Amino acid sequence: MSELNQDPAIILVAPQMGENIGAAARAMHNFALSDLRIVRPRDGWPNPAAVPMAASADFILEEAQLFGETSESISDLHYVVATTARRRGMIKPELTPREAVQEMRRKQAEGLKTGILFGGERSGLDNEDVTLADAILSVPTNPDFRSINLAQAVLLIGYEWFISAPAVTERDAPALEGRAAPASKHDILVLMEHLERELDRVNFFYPEEKRDSMIRNLRNFWARADLREQDIRTLHGVIVALAGEKTRAISGEGEDT
């Protein structure tokens, strides 16, 4: 089913209570979503506490995919939105639910797969997860009372997705941009890791305490850079050429001695 399903994946990252996972599945079914992915659920998976809350959406729980890492959970997707309640100081588009679903409808019309990341009940998504996303989605709320339950967030965004159905697909789909298909998250991750490996080799991430933020800045850049499959190949080549030549140069010198 999920092979043909081009509706957004709902990705729960480190959810705590099984009841909320069940309620999220139910909310998904209310709005005809079915691709549920769960990353590191606190209480393991499957979780019997999820079932009663899912009501007749239990089939969504049964088909849910389990992942150890957020990056793995999105590897087949092309456009990912991270739901957060607070600003992260990252350079990413910040979208309302309505804007986010419109963007996802456009991606869907191009044949691309999308997904929405939801953080756990206590503290939401961590910065590393948000970094993987193309855009940030915040539900507008009363500034005096922002706390929305996990399943409620899924409900609101599922609702926006559902009611956005007919109009956008036809109206706003931009033409495919030539031969180059958008890169998958997997391809982008492999590229990032390639670059970071080479940069590690030349001690680029120095001093050590700055390492995480330097990597985050780079990853934020790649995430929004609209990479195409062709770019991925080219940029791997660029990295190999720049870094690999160094290796050849050194070993070339070595051969002379």
Add this chain to the structure above:
Amino acid sequence: MSELNQDPAIILVAPQMGENIGAAARAMHNFALSDLRIVRPRDGWPNPAAVPMAASADFILEEAQLFGETSESISDLHYVVATTARRRGMIKPELTPREAVQEMRRKQAEGLKTGILFGGERSGLDNEDVTLADAILSVPTNPDFRSINLAQAVLLIGYEWFISAPAVTERDAPALEGRAAPASKHDILVLMEHLERELDRVNFFYPEEKRDSMIRNLRNFWARADLREQDIRTLHGVIVALAGEKTRAISGEGEDT
């Protein structure tokens, strides 16, 4: 407070579970609604089961008004919408949540008071209640799974109300994207030239007849990559780190000879 409050009243008619009344109050607070009215609650009022679910919206429960009849609960209102999941065969406008809040905003702008009727968990509003309303509101859902919880219905309609506020539209328009200003075309060109110079040094653009299209592909990528000033600095650093290390290695070898 409620005398001056021109936001819609949320009217729960014959609600059954206190927990759902509490959750409805919480959802109201999320979207800055506070005028809660309760008609013939099954378990009496006040109901201690409502309090924990209301979280910090308990003040809404405390100020809630209790009524014996739906008609009494709406007597001070000018425009009332009835939420229903199914057609009633009545000649009334049938509105989506979005259309309903727009109509209510228009009434509000005229200084009129509005309200939304929600039926109890088991069977919703009865026809007599619906008859009192000016219009019918149905939340669009998956036709295979229409069942939405009472508090979820309040949440969705509260959300639509909240985001339909003119003030909100401005405030929650996606903010300027953070500290990093977009890079100037000049900065981008300097970056491209830096990269191309280093790539030339390692004979990346080979064979010669492919050189122009390879450069064009790279430049197309940088042009749409949404580069910020910070990215420009980082990427210069990346190029220097990858290519410069090579130069240092070579010149280091050179010094030895």
